[in-house]
Amino acid sequence: MKSIIIGGGKVGYNLLKTLKERGYDVTLVERDEDTCRRIADDINTDVICGDGTDIDVLKDAGIKKADIIAAVTGNDEENLVICQIAKKGFNISKSIARINNPKNIATFRALGVDRTVCSTAVIANLIEYEFDRDICKIVQTFDRGTMILVEVQVNENNHWLNSLVKDLNLPGECVLASILRNERVIFPRGDTQILLNDSIHIITNRSTFPEIKKLFHNGGVQYAKQKK
Amino acid sequence: MYIIIVGCGRLGSVLSMELSDAGHNIAVIDSDSKRLEALGNGFNGLSVKGIEYDSNVLREAGISRADYLLSLTSDDNLNIMVSLIAKDCFKVPRVIARVNEPSKKSVYELLFIETINPTELISYIIKSKIEGDRK
Numbered sequence: 001m002k003s004i005i006i007g008g009g010k011v012g013y014n015l016l017k018t019l020k021e022r023g024y025d026v027t028l029v030e031r032d033e034d035t036c037r038r039i040a041d042d043i044n045t046d047v048i049c050g051d052g053t054d055i056d057v058l059k060d061a062g063i064k065k066a067d068i069i070a071a072v073t074g075n076d077e078e079n080l081v082i083c084q085i086a087k088k089g090f091n092i093s094k095s096i097a098r099i100n101n102p103k104n105i106a107t108f109r110a111l112g113v114d115r116t117v118c119s120t121a122v123i124a125n126l127i128e129y130e131f132d133r134d135i136c137k138i139v140q141t142f143d144r145g146t147m148i149l150v151e152v153q154v155n156e157n158n159h160w161l162n163s164l165v166k167d168l169n170l171p172g173e174c175v176l177a178s179i180l181r182n183e184r185v186i187f188p189r190g191d192t193q194i195l196l197n198d199s200i201h202i203i204t205n206r207s208t209f210p211e212i213k214k215l216f217h218n219g220g221v222q223y224a225k226q227k228k
Numbered sequence: 229m230y231i232i233i234v235g236c237g238r239l240g241s242v243l244s245m246e247l248s249d250a251g252h253n254i255a256v257i258d259s260d261s262k263r264l265e266a267l268g269n270g271f272n273g274l275s276v277k278g279i280e281y282d283s284n285v286l287r288e289a290g291i292s293r294a295d296y297l298l299s300l301t302s303d304d305n306l307n308i309m310v311s312l313i314a315k316d317c318f319k320v321p322r323v324i325a326r327v328n329e330p331s332k333k334s335v336y337e338l339l340f341i342e343t344i345n346p347t348e349l350i351s352y353i354i355k356s357k358i359e360g361d362r363k
């Protein structure tokens with residue numbers, strides 16, 4: 001697999017290292033000469049010093065034969081232009097753009113750059129998750145949030161405690177995927193009873209999440225008060 | 229005509245004043261408020277400070293009713309991004325961008341963005357002056 005990484009910052013450097021370890025053929029394009037030299041000394045790979053939004057530089061990097069392009073510079077305009085060149089000029093379907101400002105996610109999608117990773121949003125979400133004292137929280141998102149996995153902690157105030165799965169009043173667009181109980185995975189059926197300290201995993205979508213959250217609103221508040 | 233000018237540098241500011249004096253409705257966008265202030269009291273169009281490609285900033289500048297959008301910043305990637313958003317997301321009838329780095333012209337062409345290339349124009353004018361003198 002031939003891949004090109006544009007941007008030799010922290011993200012680009014670590015991506016380069018990982019892909020090399022997995023045996024990929026990787027070329028790095030970076031604008032700053034000193035950074036290029038440092039990376040070339042450290043990793044045995046093709047490093048091209050140049051502007052990644054320049055078609056000739058991308059041709060030098062072998063874009064015609066590339067399977068994957070990762071635009072991971074710290075500049076969103078640059079990443080967008082690189083992905084547009086790859087898509088419209090060289091018909092590369094797998095181009096991935098890093099987005100620095102979460103506000104640009106919608107813009108990138110509207111302009112047809114569909115594979116994006118917003119580093120800022122990912123880190124912010126992880127930190128938020130660690131701080132989240134809610135008994136109902138998102139643990140994983142799929143396809144940038146079209147589908148989400150929600151975790152519900154069952155405490156003594158949770159009104160689901162001791163009820164059977166079939167008696168739960170659930171919104172239409174969600175499904176109970178699993179229950180984690182004492183490090184054992186239970187695949188819930190209608191007659192499964194919900195017990196204290198269960199953690200329930202629910203697959204749903206973003207628009208249904210607030211409804212699910214509302215189910216536990218009072219329970220969550222009481223729980224938070226009790227902890228203080 | 230309702231014209232949005234993105235980038236209030238030398239070219240953007242001069243053009244804003246001239247088009248505004250000619251009776252057009254002008255909105256200028258720049259991320260640097262000092263450059264917008266430099267337009268002075270003589271400018272009677274709308275000036276909007278903000279990130280040039282931010283949809284909210286573009287909406288504030290009235291992009292939904294714009295007849296023209298001119299992206300004239302000195303950053304080619306920024307011009308390309310703004311032009312694509314104006315063209316594809318907001319369907320502005322005519323979008324024209326300024327080419328800074330002559331080698332980037334091919335990128336604009338690839339993405340079907342109409343351009344003006346000041347470097348090319350100026351060198352053409354100078355060349356024809358010299359050739360005119362020789363005759």
